[in-house]
Amino acid sequence: MRKWPLLNKYIFKMKTSPILLSFIFIQTLILSGHSQTKSGLSDAELSMAKISALTAIGDLDNLDAALNKGLDNGLTINQIKEELVHLYAYSGFPRSLMAINTLIPVLEKRKKDGIEDKVGEEPTAVEVDDKYQLGKDVLADLTGVKDRPKTGYAEAVPIIEVFLKEHLFADIFKRGVLTYREREIITVSALISLGNLEPMARGHMSISMRLGISESQISDILNMIAKEIDLERANKGKVLLSEITLNKALNSSIKTKNDDSDKIFPKGEKINTPVFTGTAWLTSLVEADDVNTIAAGVVTFKPGARTFWHQHPAGQIILVLSGEGYYQEEGGSKKTLQKGDVIKCPPNLAHWHGASLDREFVQIAITGRENGPTQWFKGVSDKQYLGN
Numbered sequence: 001m002r003k004w005p006l007l008n009k010y011i012f013k014m015k016t017s018p019i020l021l022s023f024i025f026i027q028t029l030i031l032s033g034h035s036q037t038k039s040g041l042s043d044a045e046l047s048m049a050k051i052s053a054l055t056a057i058g059d060l061d062n063l064d065a066a067l068n069k070g071l072d073n074g075l076t077i078n079q080i081k082e083e084l085v086h087l088y089a090y091s092g093f094p095r096s097l098m099a100i101n102t103l104i105p106v107l108e109k110r111k112k113d114g115i116e117d118k119v120g121e122e123p124t125a126v127e128v129d130d131k132y133q134l135g136k137d138v139l140a141d142l143t144g145v146k147d148r149p150k151t152g153y154a155e156a157v158p159i160i161e162v163f164l165k166e167h168l169f170a171d172i173f174k175r176g177v178l179t180y181r182e183r184e185i186i187t188v189s190a191l192i193s194l195g196n197l198e199p200m201a202r203g204h205m206s207i208s209m210r211l212g213i214s215e216s217q218i219s220d221i222l223n224m225i226a227k228e229i230d231l232e233r234a235n236k237g238k239v240l241l242s243e244i245t246l247n248k249a250l251n252s253s254i255k256t257k258n259d260d261s262d263k264i265f266p267k268g269e270k271i272n273t274p275v276f277t278g279t280a281w282l283t284s285l286v287e288a289d290d291v292n293t294i295a296a297g298v299v300t301f302k303p304g305a306r307t308f309w310h311q312h313p314a315g316q317i318i319l320v321l322s323g324e325g326y327y328q329e330e331g332g333s334k335k336t337l338q339k340g341d342v343i344k345c346p347p348n349l350a351h352w353h354g355a356s357l358d359r360e361f362v363q364i365a366i367t368g369r370e371n372g373p374t375q376w377f378k379g380v381s382d383k384q385y386l387g388n
């Protein structure tokens with residue numbers, strides 16, 4: 001924050017130069033990074049991440065202080081114990097046992113100093129007949145993928161896959177005390193700090209995001225690792241994170257392009273009739289018959305597309321679903337239509353409708369057929385279309 005007065009001085013002294021602007025931009029990034037802690041991890045969660053990182057690399061000198069800070073930040077004794085149990089699956093028994101041995105004197109000293117740390121929730125043992133199935137279910141919950149094919153290690157050494165499911169994802173994950181979210185914060189922190197575990201780190205970052213841990217919260221873990229553990233490993237984590245977010249953005253944009261799921265009705269067939277200008281599509285929703293003399297259909301007009309002048313012997317109702325379009329009655333001015341607009345078009349009054357010049361237009365047309373078919377006239381000239 002101290003840097004701002006300095007910056008202001010420069011702003012007043014110099015006219016805004018590109019170099020200064022990029023300097024301001026970088027400053028803004030740094031400052032916004034600092035203020036991001038509001039939407040970032042809580043102090044307790046950050047403590048969990050730090051305890052995990054220090055345990056995983058076996059930095060017991062700094063672990064002592066991190067354990068104290070974690071308790072100060074509101075972690076319960078059982079949460080920390082559970083974290084150290086969880087971690088043996090990722091960094092091995094020796095690291096976990098050393099960390100537990102570091103925790104014991106920390107707790108004793110705090111008690112002696114009169115600090116009353118909360119004990120917290122007790123873990124529960126998992127008692128089910130089929131632990132393998134439970135582990136599979138937990139993993140499917142975490143990843144959103146059911147029954148993935150067994151490849152790589154699972155194919156080469158099947159027992160390790162059984163241990164992974166039965167023990168890690170059933171016995172450990174289902175013990176309670178820590179939420180899945182907390183377990184993933186701990187896991188990502190350990191995997192990145194250990195280094196050279198990209199496939200697992202990538203997997204657990206993706207799981208974290210599925211559990212609602214945001215990109216900036218994962219960045220909090222990586223920034224802590226950069227500062228406290230290892231800059232190079234943290235940077236590898238940042239590359240992984242940006243790959244994941246880029247892929248997510250790419251996938252969602254492909255989905256939006258290919259998937260019409262946000263559209264209520266399908267686009268239907270291209271309209272092949274001489275009484276339309278430009279390209280339009282039709283989905284017939286209701287055909288008129290003896291029981292119901294009203295027809296309903298969805299028409300999608302490409303930008304610039306429109307009907308010829310025409311009239312309906314029994315009138316027409318137009319409901320606008322999306323985009324921007326025009327509607328004009330003979331002798332009247334051109335109306336612009338938006339999503340949600342409704343037009344009641346009188347019987348036997350010539351009119352036209354279509355998309356605006358630069359936006360698609362989707363309408364439902366509800367047309368009475370009892371007095372005969374639509375009567376078509378001449379096309380809508382460009383001058384009429386672009387006029388008022």
Ligand code: MN
Nearest residue numbers: 312316345353
């Ligand atoms: Mn019409």
